[in-house]
Amino acid sequence: MAPKTKATIADVARAAGVSTATAGRVLGGYGYTSEAKKEQVLKAAQNLGYRPNALARSLITGTTRTIGVVAGDIQNPFYASVLRGISNVAEANGFGLLITNSDEVQSKEVHSVELLAQKQVDGLIVTPSDTRRARHLHNLRSMGVPLVLIDRAVAGLMVDRVATDNIAAAEQAVRYLIAAGHRRIGIVAELVDEESGGLNAFLTHAIAGDPIESETLYPSWQRLLGYIRAHRIEGLPVDPRLTLRAGSYSAIAAQEIVPHLMTASDPPTALFTTDGTMSEGAMRALSELKLKIPQDLSLICFDDLDWMSFHRPGITTVAQPRLAMGEAAARMLLERIRGEDYPPRTVLMPAELVERGSVARL
Amino acid sequence: MAPKTKATIADVARAAGVSTATAGRVLGGYGYTSEAKKEQVLKAAQNLGYRPNALARSLITGTTRTIGVVAGDIQNPFYASVLRGISNVAEANGFGLLITNSDEVQSKEVHSVELLAQKQVDGLIVTPSDTRRARHLHNLRSMGVPLVLIDRAVAGLMVDRVATDNIAAAEQAVRYLIAAGHRRIGIVAELVDEESGGLNAFLTHAIAGDPIESETLYPSWQRLLGYIRAHRIEGLPVDPRLTLRAGSYSAIAAQEIVPHLMTASDPPTALFTTDGTMSEGAMRALSELKLKIPQDLSLICFDDLDWMSFHRPGITTVAQPRLAMGEAAARMLLERIRGEDYPPRTVLMPAELVERGSVARL
């Protein structure tokens, strides 16, 4: 029944009494074959338990029907959802998914991209960990490997990209807080990479309303920018002491920094956390400080994580369409793989402010 | 600099003025080569931007350095963590990861396994969606493809397996509740597949203490068994009305069923939820019912999800070593791929009861 050794197309051909070419035609579904031989071959294949070797096929067709993904960390709900979105459309189109983690470390990302390229993926979806140095990605482009960026852009790399409209999303959230009467609003953001001149320089520029090249900013910087814009629009000053930088993409970092803000002399009445991880860290800190939400502190988070809906009170949050982002990215990539030749597209997806009970009116 | 077309080993050989065999030797790092030629070849490869084609290599070596994973749903924190564990050891050993979702649907799982097998993965890690019908997995074994099962077993399929010791874990949690004075303890479990005779027959058998073949039980049934054993050990009767079956692996199902229990005439004083998804659904329901934990209801969950630690009160839970499970599975698989030939091993990992504040002493 189940054969001990794998059967090749030649074995099937021999068993069916035809040439490998004919066997290949019926098994591969290309070219002409008579009904009679088709049945013979199919029966022989069935008996031998023939399973096509995708490697050999890919070697000659030049396509693997596999797409490579470099995510930051599969375990992170953001990436997990994005991946699921990618997986959905990949699967629907008969594509496999080769997934790696970069941990937001450039060297790992380079290594991953190299691995995936060697495995001859038909295209890549990457969340670049460095928005400037990206030789490996430029290199891919010059080799003609389709590439789609998620969540972040790379300066000078003109490729398809899908991201959240971070500035608008943050601006909306912060204006919502201001509309509720809040005047001192804290923000806790990752802000991992030094923008030229650092946080202070960025703040003074942004507060002054200087034009800022925001496209290639990291998402957390974009969200900070939205925070600042909301203040400017509403005619409110920005107090730099209210802008908290975690400095790394970790909940612990957020958790450690929040207490400084809340135990200071003039604490904020509302807090805005700029992504799921920061939200989690902040929640840990607030929980330990035994602060009541929203009585002691109003809160708007970023990313709609499971617990935010059943937490009491419900957490008002900016929901990114994570699944849809993954799906959009995969669809764009598949179009490129099919050879469609648009100019590079940027899809900015709107985030939705989900109102729950974590914001008090002052 | 960056070449427009991909260079093959033959191109490199030509440029270096050696044979493809020699070029292959230095590039592939096998056999003898003189220092002089080695340098020539390396330089030529550098100039041409040579990137080895893993497909061609795999076709001849018969190994792809890729392992396939069939998970239920990447988006689910349980699978996300397990996957991360797998990824960690795979990456450390230079293996790639081909990941698919089965959504716990048998037909999708079969399809995934077939896809991965065609792509010639060196081995598979699967969370089987059906513990009985698994022809595709038996088939893999007979073809000599290494296979490791996670979380569940398949009747009659003797392969390496890693899972949580669900019975012991549930027993410990429920005994903990009993020790705290609880006498009416509800359980909300998935229990998706009809065990022979259904839930009632299972209950009567288990309560009577009949020997039960527990190895191939689905995790939720095992945890129910642990719940029953705890009652038996402590000399407490099991009230079938307290055993809630969600019937599907979804938070919504759990959310819908919990209110029936809590608004009944004789509600439990404590609740045990048997996995992360059930916990989430139950929390939703409890939140809507505005029940205070632990004053109105004590609670022990399964799986240590992020929010459980900063929820107020903290949620006491049975923490599965999800990451370690993935790592263990990957390590076992790699051993098999290397050709090590033990008899099939089952690794039952202990879960840890994390005490927080969701259990009241009566």
Added chain:
DNA sequence: CTCATATGTGAGAACGTTCTCGCTAAATTT
């Protein structure tokens, strides 16, 4: 000096497919 061993090299087969070509026979058009 001869024989064995280690080091180095290239020609060409192999891996399992798809693809190109040439050949037949039948069907259709001119």
Added chain:
DNA sequence: AAATTTAGCGAGAACGTTCTCACATATGAG
């Protein structure tokens, strides 16, 4: 009736590697 097209099939060349072999050359032992 001749000319073309179409269906059907097989031989054998690709794809880009690794691997096996045969053959050098150098080194050292006896």
